[in-house]
Structures are given as C-alpha cells and as structure tokens.
Amino acid sequence: MAALVHVAAGFAAKPLGERVPVGILVVGAAFLDLLAMVFSYAGLERNGSIPWSHGLLMSIGWSAAMFVLATLVSRSRRIGLVMGLLVLSHWVIDFITHPMGAVFGGQPLPPDLPLLFDGSPKVGLGLYNSSIGAAYAIEFGAMAAGLAIYVVYTVRRRRKTAPGGA
Numbered sequence: 001m002a003a004l005v006h007v008a009a010g011f012a013a014k015p016l017g018e019r020v021p022v023g024i025l026v027v028g029a030a031f032l033d034l035l036a037m038v039f040s041y042a043g044l045e046r047n048g049s050i051p052w053s054h055g056l057l058m059s060i061g062w063s064a065a066m067f068v069l070a071t072l073v074s075r076s077r078r079i080g081l082v083m084g085l086l087v088l089s090h091w092v093i094d095f096i097t098h099p100m101g102a103v104f105g106g107q108p109l110p111p112d113l114p115l116l117f118d119g120s121p122k123v124g125l126g127l128y129n130s131s132i133g134a135a136y137a138i139e140f141g142a143m144a145a146g147l148a149i150y151v152v153y154t155v156r157r158r159r160k161t162a163p164g165g166a
C-alpha cells in the first residue's frame with residue numbers, strides 16, 4: 001500500500017529509466033501490490049497475511065526476478081537494475097509506512113510485513129499507524145515530488161531533441 005508513494009517512485013525513476021515508458025516504471029514500483037491482488041484472488045494470501053507478495057524474503061526474490069526479466073526484455077542490465085530496484089523500493093516504502101492503522105479503521109495495528117513466511121516475525125515502522133494527517137501529507141508530498149522530477153526530466157529532454165532547440 002502507500003499507493004501514491006509507489007506511483008511517485010515510478011515517476012521519479014524516469015530519469016534513470018529513460019526509454020522505459022513511465023507506466024512500466026509505475027508497474028515495477030507497484031508490483032508487490034499487484035501480486036497481492038492476484039494472490040488474494042487465488043486464495044494464497046488470506047486474512048491480512050501477505051508473506052508471498054510482501055514478505056522480505058519473497059520481495060527480494062521478486063526484485064531479482066524482475067531484474068532478470070527486465071534485463072532480458074530491454075537487453076540493458078541498467079534498465080533491469082532500475083526495474084529490480086523499483087520492486088525492492090516497494091518493500092522499503094511499505095516497511096516505513098506499514099502498519100497503516102490510521103488509514104484502515106483509525107486504531108493502531110500490529111506490524112504486518114513478514115520477514116519470511118507465515119509464523120515468522122513481522123516488521124513495520126508504522127509511519128501511517130497513528131496519524132492520518134501525516135499519511136496524507138506524505139502521500140501527496142511524494143506524488144508532487146515524483147511528478148516534478150518526471151516533468152522536469154521530460155521537458156528538458158524534449159528541448160534537447162527538438163529540431164533547432166538549444
């Protein structure tokens with residue numbers, strides 16, 4: 001979760017991703033949440049337990065898998081690295097923001113990110129656990145920053161490639 005921050009991370013990665021469409025960068029940043037939707041639908045993850053999509057061990061595995069896949073598709077190890085790190089960024093952002101008691105119900109919640117699988121210790125610094133105001137400020141602040149990075153990059157690039165442009 002922390003939806004806007006993940007989207008923002010995708011936009012902010014554009015200067016590193018260059019020829020990668022920003023939508024693909026956003027998919028990379030939101031990848032673990034997309035997996036969580038699939039796993040929930042398939043019945044693999046139930047009752048708020050999310051080890052296959054959001055466990056630290058599996059998240060590192062998904063990041064590595066994305067690195068390999070993106071490197072093969074793009075034929076660029078650098079782009080593979082950017083996509084792999086975007087997947088990993090999801091876990092780091094969730095680690096800082098989860099659990100999100102202030103967003104879901106208003107009561108502080110216990111940590112919900114497993115290190116390994118079911119039964120392993122769960123972690124989360126809980127930035128969104130007690131203050132909905134802080135959560136909104138960070139969500140929209142991050143989105144504004146991510147968009148700003150993206151817009152500045154694309155405008156500069158267009159100027160560089162425009163015929164007769166300086």
Ligand SMILES: [Zn+2]
Binds near residue numbers: 090
């Ligand atoms: Zn997530």
